[in-house]
Amino acid sequence: MWGPLSGSSSQVIAGVILDETFSSAEIGLINNGTVDVTFSGNVSAAGDDFTTGVTIKDDGATTTISSGTLQTNESIVRYVLSAPVVSGSAVTWEYTGSGPLNVETTTAQSVTDNITDYLMAIIKTDNTGSSADDEFTLPASGGPYRVIDWGDGDTSDTSVSDNVTHSYSAAGTYTIKLDKISASFQPFKFLGGGDMLKLLSISQWGDIVWSAINSSFHGCTNFDITAVDLPDMDSCGSGVNTFHSCSGITGEFPPIDFSSTTNLINMFYGCSGITSIHAGIDFTAANIISAAWYGCSGLTSFPNIDLSSVASGTGSWTNCSSLTSFPALDLSGHTSGFNAMWKGCSSLTSFGVVNMSNATNISEAWSGCTSLSAMPLVDLSSVTYFASGWYNCTSLVTFPAINMHSMNNGDSCFTNVTLATADYSALLIDLAANNSNTSVTFHGGDSKYNTSGATARTTLVDPAGLNWSISDGGPL
Numbered sequence: 001m002w003g004p005l006s007g008s009s010s011q012v013i014a015g016v017i018l019d020e021t022f023s024s025a026e027i028g029l030i031n032n033g034t035v036d037v038t039f040s041g042n043v044s045a046a047g048d049d050f051t052t053g054v055t056i057k058d059d060g061a062t063t064t065i066s067s068g069t070l071q072t073n074e075s076i077v078r079y080v081l082s083a084p085v086v087s088g089s090a091v092t093w094e095y096t097g098s099g100p101l102n103v104e105t106t107t108a109q110s111v112t113d114n115i116t117d118y119l120m121a122i123i124k125t126d127n128t129g130s131s132a133d134d135e136f137t138l139p140a141s142g143g144p145y146r147v148i149d150w151g152d153g154d155t156s157d158t159s160v161s162d163n164v165t166h167s168y169s170a171a172g173t174y175t176i177k178l179d180k181i182s183a184s185f186q187p188f189k190f191l192g193g194g195d196m197l198k199l200l201s202i203s204q205w206g207d208i209v210w211s212a213i214n215s216s217f218h219g220c221t222n223f224d225i226t227a228v229d230l231p232d233m234d235s236c237g238s239g240v241n242t243f244h245s246c247s248g249i250t251g252e253f254p255p256i257d258f259s260s261t262t263n264l265i266n267m268f269y270g271c272s273g274i275t276s277i278h279a280g281i282d283f284t285a286a287n288i289i290s291a292a293w294y295g296c297s298g299l300t301s302f303p304n305i306d307l308s309s310v311a312s313g314t315g316s317w318t319n320c321s322s323l324t325s326f327p328a329l330d331l332s333g334h335t336s337g338f339n340a341m342w343k344g345c346s347s348l349t350s351f352g353v354v355n356m357s358n359a360t361n362i363s364e365a366w367s368g369c370t371s372l373s374a375m376p377l378v379d380l381s382s383v384t385y386f387a388s389g390w391y392n393c394t395s396l397v398t399f400p401a402i403n404m405h406s407m408n409n410g411d412s413c414f415t416n417v418t419l420a421t422a423d424y425s426a427l428l429i430d431l432a433a434n435n436s437n438t439s440v441t442f443h444g445g446d447s448k449y450n451t452s453g454a455t456a457r458t459t460l461v462d463p464a465g466l467n468w469s470i471s472d473g474g475p476l
Contacts, residue, residue: 117179117206117207118148118179118204118206118208119178119205120176120177120203120206121175121176121178121187121188121199121201121202121203122173122174122175122176122199122201122202123174123175123176123195123198123199124172124173124174124222125168125171125172125173125174125198126171126172127195127197127198127222128197128198129194129195129197129198130195131165131198132167133171134167134168134169134171135165135167136150136166136174136195137165137166137194137195138163138166138176138178139163139188139189139195140160140161140162140163140164140186140187140189141162141186141189141211142161142162142183142184142185142186142211142212143162144161144183144185145160145161145178145179145180145185145187146158146159146160146179146180147164148177148179149175149176150166150176151168151174151175151176151177152168173200175203178208179208183211184208184209184210184211185208185210186211186212186213187208187210187216188216188217189214189216190217190219190220191215191219191241192218193219196219196220196221196223197219197220197221197222199222201224201225201226202223202226202227204227204229205230205232207232208231208232209232209235210231210232210233210236211236212237213238213261214236214240214242215240215241215242216242216243217242217246218241218242218244218245219244220245220246220248221245221246221247222248223249224248224249224250224273225253230254230256230257231256232257233256233258234257234258234259234260234282235260236261237260237261237262237263238261238263239258239264240263240264240265241265241266241269242268243267243269243271244267245270245271246270247270247273248273249271249274250273251275251276252274252277253268253274253277253278253281255282256281258282258283258285258286259282259285261283261286262285262288263286263288264283264288264289264290265289265291265292266290266291266292268292268294268296269291269294269295270294270295271293271295271296271298272297272298273298274296274299275298275300277302277305278303279303279305281303282305282306283305283306283307284306284308284309286307286309286310287310287311287312288311288313289310289316290313290315291313291315291316291318292316293317293320294315294317294318294319295318295320296320296323297320297321298322299320299323300324300347301324301325302327303327304327304328304329304352305329307330307331308330308331308333309333310331310333310334311333311334311336312334312335312336313341314337314338314339315340315341316341317341318342318343318344319345320342320345321346323342323348324348324349324350325348325349325350326342326345326352328352328354328355329352330355331354331356332355332356332357332358333358334356334358334359335358336359336360337359337362337363337385338356338359338361339361339362339363339364340365341362342365342366342369343365343367343368344367344368345366345369346368346369346370346371347371348369349371351366353377354378355378355379356378356383357379357382358382359380359382359383360382361383361384361385362380362385362386362389363385363387364388364389365389365390366389366390366393367388367389367391367392367393368391368393369390369393370392370393370394371395372393372395372396373397374396374399375399375402377400378402380402380404382406383404383406383407384406384407384408384409385408386404386407386410387409387411387412387413388411388415389413389414391412391414391416391417392415392416392417393416394416394417396414396419397418397419398419399420400423401427401430402427403434404427404430404431405430405431405435406435406437407435407442408437409440410441410442410443411442411443412443413442413443413444414445414472415443416446417445417446417447418446418447418448419447421447421476424444424447424453424472425452425453425456426453427444428449428453428456428460429453429456431456432456432457432459432460432466433456435466436466437466438467438468439466439467439469440460440468440469442469442470442471443470443471444471444473446472447473448472448473448475450475454475457470457472
């Protein structure tokens with residue numbers, strides 16, 4: 001006997017469905033036998049693995065469910081899927097087993113969920129970690145959540161919270177599948193320890209709503225993102241250390257929505273395998289970006305994204321040694337130090353007119369940008385501290401009429417730099433005319449000055465006047 005059930009699929013899991021929600025149905029499974037059911041349904045995309053050949057195994061007891069959810073610890077051990085169906089197929093169940101199947105309704109409903117609901121992570125148990133070579137500790141935070149499958153067929157952890165350690169029959173590589181139950185949670189929080197080296201990849205993010213992302217993948221140097229879908233992280237406020245030291249992430253970083261993330265400290269620190277960042281990534285709420293991309297040595301370009309809410313941050317792109325160009329970002333909200341912002345970006349040849357109008361400190365901002373030959377006309381009118389600003393920019397020649405009228409410290413500003421004589425002379429003339437600060441230490445590198453520059457320099461160093469201390473290459 002058979003009939004359509006009134007229900008909708010709540011989870012469809014990579015070949016395994018673990019529960020169905022019924023508005024009104026009563027099923028009794030007895031005789032300790034196997035009930036074979038054929039099921040097909042409307043799917044959100046053609047080829048989604050709904051089914052033919054679903055197997056329901058009895059637990060040896062008579063179980064009656066009225067309205068509610070059938071779960072593995074009740075009567076259904078697992079549903080085994082075998083073939084995809086095309087989009088638009090009807091919802092039907094066909095009973096061919098030997099035990100009784102009681103159905104109280106015959107109203108069919110469409111199925112819209114599919115196999116993309118869960119998160120899928122690949123781990124290698126015998127990599128170095130805090131657990132044994134045949135174990136893995138899932139460092140989740142919060143819950144409850146469900147481990148759908150540990151990758152060895154174990155589906156027993158149907159409702160767990162926080163860290164869970166699983167033992168395998170043998171060391172090896174396994175695919176773990178997990179999903180939320182009701183509340184959001186943080187699936188991973190390695191904090192730079194535990195089994196961080198055992199995580200190899202996320203091959204599917206699923207529809208889990210992340211409650212937090214701080215330190216999620218911190219220290220996971222073997223970890224890469226191979227998923228084609230995107231995670232739901234748009235409600236997470238702190239991104240501190242999220243991908244810290246994830247040097248295994250390669251290629252373009254995907255356009256994840258971080259629109260609620262305000263703190264990006266060390267977020268991508270040491271992600272040396274990332275070569276680009278998708279322009280669709282959302283950091284519109286970011287207000288602190290200290291060391292956010294520090295040491296991303298494989299990054300060759302940076303997108304022109306909205307960082308206008310940033311208020312502070314130092315060393316944001318330090319040692320991005322492959323970065324060749326940088327866009328004209330609006331960083332006008334940044335009111336504190338740009339210390340070491342692009343320090344060590346040794347491949348940087350093109351720099352946009354970044355809005356830095358409220359910057360006060362550019363200490364070492366472009367230090368070690370050895371390939372930068374020309375500086376754009378950026379607004380540095382509020383900057384007072386220029387120490388080592390362009391230290392060791394050995395290719396820098398062209399320097400426009402940048403406003404340095406507020407400078408009170410220019411120590412090592414252009415050390416190991418030789419600016420064009422005309423540009424350096426124009427800078428000295430402008431400083432003599434518009435900077436009234438006294439006893440300023442200023443280093444012009446090996447730059448030389450012309451006759452007009454010499455007159456201005458004399459004004460600046462006059463002990464009875466401004467009393468500056470200037471080091472440079474001397475007169476032409």
